[in-house]
Amino acid sequence: xxxxxxxxxxxxxxxxxxxxxxxxxxxxxxxxxxxxxxxxxxxxxxxxxxxxxxxxxxxxxxxxxxxxxxxxxxxxxxxxxxxxxxxxxxxxxxxxxxxxxxxxxxxxxxxxxxxxxxxxxxxxxxxxxxxxxxxxxxxxxxxxxxxxxxxxxxxxxxxxxxxxxxxxxxxxxxxxxxxxxxxxxxxxxxxxxxxxxxxxxxxxxxxxxxxxxxxxxxxxxxxxxxxxxxxxxxxxxxxxxxxxxxxxxxxxxxxxxxxxxxxxxxxxxxxxxxxxxxxxxxxxxxxxxxxxxxxxxxxxxxxxxxxxxxxxxxxxxxxxxxxxxxxxxxx
Amino acid sequence: xxxxxxxxxxxxxxxxxxxxxxxxxxxxxxxxxxxxxxxxxxxxxxxxxxxxxxxxxxxxxxxxxxxxxxxxxxxxxxxxxxxxxxxxxxxxxxxxxxxxxxxxxxxxxxxxxxxxxxxxxxxxxxxxxxxxxxxxxxxxxxxxxxxxxxxxxxxxxxxxxxxxxxxxxxxxxxxxxxxxxxxxxxxxxxxxxxxxxxxxxxxxxxxxxxxxxxxxxxxxxxxxxxxxxxxxxxxxxxxxxxxxxxxxxxxxxxxxxxxxxxxxxxxxxxxxxxxxxxxxxxxxxxxxxxxxxxxxxxxxxxxxxxxxxxxxxxxxxxxxxxxxxxxxx
Numbered sequence: 046x047x048x049x050x051x052x053x054x055x056x057x058x059x060x061x062x063x064x065x066x067x068x069x070x071x072x073x074x075x076x077x078x079x080x081x082x083x084x085x086x087x088x089x090x091x092x093x094x095x096x097x098x099x100x101x102x103x104x105x106x107x108x109x110x111x112x113x114x115x116x117x118x119x120x121x122x123x124x125x126x127x128x129x130x131x132x133x134x135x136x137x138x139x140x141x142x143x144x145x146x147x148x149x150x151x152x153x154x155x156x157x158x159x160x161x162x163x164x165x166x167x168x169x170x171x172x173x174x175x176x177x178x179x180x181x182x183x184x185x186x187x188x189x190x191x192x193x194x195x196x197x198x199x200x201x202x203x204x205x206x207x208x209x210x211x212x213x214x215x216x217x218x219x220x221x222x223x224x225x226x227x228x229x230x231x232x233x234x235x236x237x238x239x240x241x242x243x244x245x246x247x248x249x250x251x252x253x254x255x256x257x258x259x260x261x262x263x264x265x266x267x268x269x270x271x272x273x274x275x276x277x278x279x280x281x282x283x284x285x286x287x288x289x290x291x292x293x294x295x296x297x298x299x300x301x302x303x304x305x306x307x308x309x310x311x312x313x314x315x316x317x318x319x320x321x322x323x324x325x326x327x328x329x330x331x332x333x334x335x336x337x338x339x340x341x342x343x344x345x346x347x348x349x350x351x352x353x354x355x356x357x358x359x360x361x362x363x364x365x366x367x368x369x370x371x372x373x374x375x376x
Numbered sequence: 377x378x379x380x381x382x383x384x385x386x387x388x389x390x391x392x393x394x395x396x397x398x399x400x401x402x403x404x405x406x407x408x409x410x411x412x413x414x415x416x417x418x419x420x421x422x423x424x425x426x427x428x429x430x431x432x433x434x435x436x437x438x439x440x441x442x443x444x445x446x447x448x449x450x451x452x453x454x455x456x457x458x459x460x461x462x463x464x465x466x467x468x469x470x471x472x473x474x475x476x477x478x479x480x481x482x483x484x485x486x487x488x489x490x491x492x493x494x495x496x497x498x499x500x501x502x503x504x505x506x507x508x509x510x511x512x513x514x515x516x517x518x519x520x521x522x523x524x525x526x527x528x529x530x531x532x533x534x535x536x537x538x539x540x541x542x543x544x545x546x547x548x549x550x551x552x553x554x555x556x557x558x559x560x561x562x563x564x565x566x567x568x569x570x571x572x573x574x575x576x577x578x579x580x581x582x583x584x585x586x587x588x589x590x591x592x593x594x595x596x597x598x599x600x601x602x603x604x605x606x607x608x609x610x611x612x613x614x615x616x617x618x619x620x621x622x623x624x625x626x627x628x629x630x631x632x633x634x635x636x637x638x639x640x641x642x643x644x645x646x647x648x649x650x651x652x653x654x655x656x657x658x659x660x661x662x663x664x665x666x667x668x669x670x671x672x673x674x675x676x677x678x679x680x681x682x683x684x685x686x687x688x689x690x691x692x693x694x695x696x697x698x699x700x701x702x703x704x705x
Contacts, residue, residue, distance in 0.1 A: 052657050052658050052659070273656075273657065273658065275655065275656045275657075275658075277600075277655055277656065278656060329657075330657070331656050331657040331658075332656065333622070333652055333656050334622045334656075335622045335624060338622065370620070371617065371620050372620060373620065374619050374620055375619065375620055375621060375622055376600075376655065376656075
């Protein structure tokens with residue numbers, strides 16, 4: 046069997062360009078025990094130029110994973126602890142009066158970095174969360190009358206805690222939709238936790254070294270864009286997204302009353318982009334249905350709005366995505 | 377003057393005589409004595425000249441107090457003698473009051489030439505007898521209740537028909553509602569017994585071979601159809617949702633099936649991998665590989681189809697076919 050020339054070339058390019066994936070994984074594994082899915086999701090987000098939201102109970106190394114990833118890349122990194130009294134200006138910057146220059150000058154906020162860790166993003170009110178909207182989508186920030194381009198790569202890595210309700214502000218749908226992936230972090234296995242305990246009791250805590258430059262990421266992103274996605278896979282993606290909007294057309298009439306709104310066109314775009322990035326991580330120059338299925342939950346779980354009826358019956362978006370994947374025909 | 381007066385008297389006297397000769401009216405009862413409630417005929421006779429016109433009286437329902445007309449007949453000619461005609465009209469009368477009764481004089485309007493006059497019949501006296509009841513020796517009974525009409529099916533036939541029609545409509549309504557609710561067709565057309573999955577798969581593989589798709593450079597279509605046939609077969613044969621599974625998931629699911637040999641799984645894996653390469657990575661398999669894929673598909677279907685075993689039943693010495701899952705290998 047012969048693979049067509051372009052795919053063969055692409056495979057070879059991917060083999061060359063994706064070498065850093067192993068390096069990053071290795072560095073991250075020094076600090077983070079287990080959480081393979083989390084590391085893969087961070088890589089996908091990094092390679093697809095998307096933002097990522099991590100959700101998990103406290104103590105599951107959400108913040109540590111993000112800081113470790115930032116450490117592996119030689120780039121500007123800002124950590125913003127979202128608090129109830131945080132203001133948009135604290136995030137994006139403001140105009141301050143310079144007595145020396147006798148005029149207003151721009152004081153840029155911490156958002157002017159390559160990697161932004163928005164820690165516990167749901168602790169700030171909506172006005173602060175909304176300040177991120179322009180930055181996340183347009184990759185620019187407007188202070189006063191002037192718009193400023195953000196550095197490339199620019200990536201928001203946010204964390205939130207699902208169990209605390211008091212003093213938290215749930216992210217609005219428009220904000221959620223801008224996150225490419227929403228990853229749910231679960232507890233580590235028993236053996237993994239034993240390693241975590243040992244690691245924390247040792248005298249020297251491991252540290253991830255910088256192994257990558259921002260230019261390497263931009264270069265890798267170009268290769269990811271070239272990953273071949275067949276028309277059949279595109280149709281499969283669209284079927285999945287449309288099944289979230291019109292479940293009755295896909296023999297899922299039972300979900301009609303459960304789904305308030307389905308995935309937006311961003312869902313289709315991010316599914317395709319994330320599938321390409323996943324294929325890249327797996328060193329493949331083309332996307333297969335397995336890639337789509339692997340990232341489907343992370344892309345769709347925050348894009349499906351549930352009705353009160355679904356909540357009353359304890360139906361989660363994970364259940365709905367599972368059922369969709371079990372119903373939509375694989376090409 | 378005396379002569380003129382005498383002439384006039386003679387003239388009018390003669391005229392009266394002529395009248396008397398041409399008009400006779402008479403009212404007669406059949407009997408002047410009858411039992412209470414009995415019917416008696418009252419006949420009215422008129423004898424007149426042909427040219428004379430006479431109007432019979434229009435009698436009310438009650439001729440006198442206690443005398444009622446039961447039936448009226450039309451006037452009828454009973455005889456003709458030259459210029460003289462005899463007419464008759466009869467009534468049937470009755471009375472429920474005992475004692476003496478009188479039918480009053482009945483008026484007849486008479487027209488002759490230009491003369492109009494009313495002529496009356498004589499009144500008629502009659503007696504109505506009553507029944508003698510011996511209350512001392514006879515017992516007095518209470519009023520009898522109305523007799524029940526004999527029951528007839530025809531009486532309720534209308535109700536029965538409408539009732540049945542209503543019942544049928546209600547049952548039909550419920551049936552249609554339930555079918556609509558279940559989203560089923562109103563009338564189920566019995567479906568032809570479906571062929572077993574391996575027969576369908578082999579038939580479709582034959583058809584695919586006949587199409588000569590890869591020979592005509594439709595390699596992607598060829599592998600897509602080939603894998604679809606295999607996946608449909610797996611779904612029907614092993615009840616695995618193969619159409620909604622990836623190649624890897626299908627192989628994983630089949631690995632748990634005890635009737636499938638490792639060789640079959642290995643060959644199927646190879647076929648699915650080649651198809652995935654063609655479908656998603658623009659791969660161009662060699663002609664041998666295209667041919668091998670369909671041969672593997674045939675082999676997989678043939679070696680995993682249910683085998684037919686001949687079981688000898690010793691009791692009745694008859695042969696019984698039984699289908700069992702398993703491979704021929």
